[in-house]
Amino acid sequence: MSNTVYLRMKGERQGEISSGCGTEKSIGNRYQYQHRDEILVYQLASSMTSTAYGMNHPGLRFTKPIDKSTPLLTTAINENEKLQLIFDFYRTNRYGRQEKYYQIELRGASVQGIMHSINPGVLDSENITVSYEYIRSKHLGANTEYSDLILPDNYKQLFPPNEKPQPEIRHIILTLGVFFDGTGNNAVNTQNMLAACTAAHFELSDPDAEIILARTAEEKMGVSGTSATSYIGGYTNIHWLNTLYKTDIPIDTGQVQAAIYVEGIGTEAGKPDSMLGLTLGVADTGVIAKTDLAVKQIAGAINRFFDEIGKVVSLPSLKVTELRFDIFGFSRGAAAARHFANRIQDKDRVIINAIRYGMGEVNYVGAPAGKTRFIGIFDTVAAIGTPQNGLNPHTANTGEVNIMLRPGVAEKVFHITAQNECRFNFALNSVQPAWPELALPGAHSDIGGGYLPVVRENIFLTRPEGETVPLNTPPQKSRAYRHAVAQLSVLEASAVVAPLIRTNDISADVWEDERMPAHHIEGMQKRAFAALTMKQRLVKNDWSKVVLRVMLDAAQEAGVVFDPLDSNKPGLALPQELSSLCETAIKSGKAARLGLSLIHFTPTEIDIIAEKYIHCSANWNSITLDSHRKIYGGMSPSKIIGFVNRPDEGWKRTTYDMDGNKK
Missing domain, CATH: 2.30.110.20 (Hcp1-like)
Incomplete structure (x- = not known):
């Protein structure tokens, strides 16, 4: 050239x-x-x-x-x-x-x-x-x-x-919003799938949309099973925050913003999802790799910003007095957000070089690695599998991922956690006692988003059990059935799942497998199975929109600027019955940040939320029906491999504080 x-x-x-x-x-x-x-x-x-x-x-x-x-x-x-x-x-x-x-x-x-x-x-x-x-x-x-x-x-x-005469120098503060999506969440893959479904005139509010999306992902994208996780869900609150983050603030205000989106752990745009990244949070799509990806985008984001600004002002007349970060994350993306904030506080040389290169000829006089204004995170689940913890993501050991948020890491931090999450593989990494934290009703993705508009739940609430009985024995007379019924009291005593039990139909289901060889004494036999189930339950994703508004309020309080939220926009519209509950949640968030007593929901309000808006994320797998619409299978010899969404002991979530101690 x-x-x-x-x-x-x-x-x-x-x-x-x-x-x-x-x-x-x-x-x-x-x-x-x-x-x-x-x-x-x-x-x-x-x-x-x-x-x-x-x-x-x-x-x-x-x-x-x-x-x-x-x-x-x-x-x-x-x-x-x-x-x-x-x-x-x-x-x-x-x-x-x-x-x-x-x-x-x-x-x-x-x-x-x-x-x-x-x-x-x-x-x-x-x-x-x-x-x-x-x-x-x-x-x-x-x-x-x-x-x-x-x-x-x-x-x-x-x-x-x-x-x-010396040109008038414009002093500006540039803030980069960095948005780490959740595990198995990818806004690009979601957008492509939604576009494919729109072209096919398919309605996403269909309760069976996930099944159709999975089929479309396999036919049009060539991905299936676990590799298609990021293709069959909805947008998360990280996507919406990134979309609403205001990047066209007039330079005359002296404070401007630019945005960086980072795909969720275990995912890459247009590629099959990574089993290693999804399950252990490591390797090329793991937590640390995603912070590296964010760093790689810093220079480009700054370059693009000044390319646009250079159309209206002379770049030599600018002096950037400060570079700040607003960091958001969900799930393992929240762990990535915390790790990224620590890299900034530790003055990571790669970040310093990225900022210097991005600034180019623009006069920058701020901190070499910048500093963090706000960290807004949803339900941190680091769940890092390392050789040190035996590849067990349930422990507090996060390996090289640094999720400790020390004093000075940011001006303000706010963490929203899931009150109704209790899966064994979703232990919570709290920010308490150092920073404000608010537990709101909902499962993990009711807080961070990512569910489709409506989901049909057909799930086992207890681990399916089976025993061999004589062929003429009614399955309701089996020990497996009696044990399943007895577990209902355990569920009713759990603060996590009890609201779902109160507001939905729970049944003790039995099914049989008569393909058994005859016993030489007792004669013909069969396998009798039993479990508590929740069937044909329709759950909406609207509660995550309430949580989005709570985080928006916290971020705006910290000085972050967003475009106005259009409550009529698909994906953001709030049902009328949640309006007053949203106001309560926002007030509770303010109280948490001020260290005041929280404003709690009444039992009636909890039941309203639980009935239609809280997903039962902890379960013993989905129910499979045969051609006669009868349950079959459900058993697995391995609890670890066979039931990845199983509840923690006693349906009570494991939580680790900032120091890694179990609460």
């Missing part, structure tokens, strides 16, 4: 001749916003010869487009106006960015000739020939220089004292 030359030209009478020459009005679609006050030079030729009387300067010739300066140059040749010309040479550096490396300056220059060239199929141009009284050539990178004052008597005229 050839190097580029731009010309700045000033006349002793006409002033800044090159002003506005790089604009759209001047040269049409060849306009250069970064060089709007310069002239684009197509060709340049200059020669010098040695004679018996010294150096001979025949002059300099260059070719340029016909632009705003064309009539002004005609005036200059007509009036024999003295000019100053500065040619800046640019080349592409190893990072793919343009850098100025060479410069030619002429003083006391006079236009000697102008020739226009207008030919079909060739860009309109004009050839300009100038003579000069002074020339200086300098290689900016190597710092080598040559100059020649052809008429020494004209020195004072050529180099008059030039005291330019």
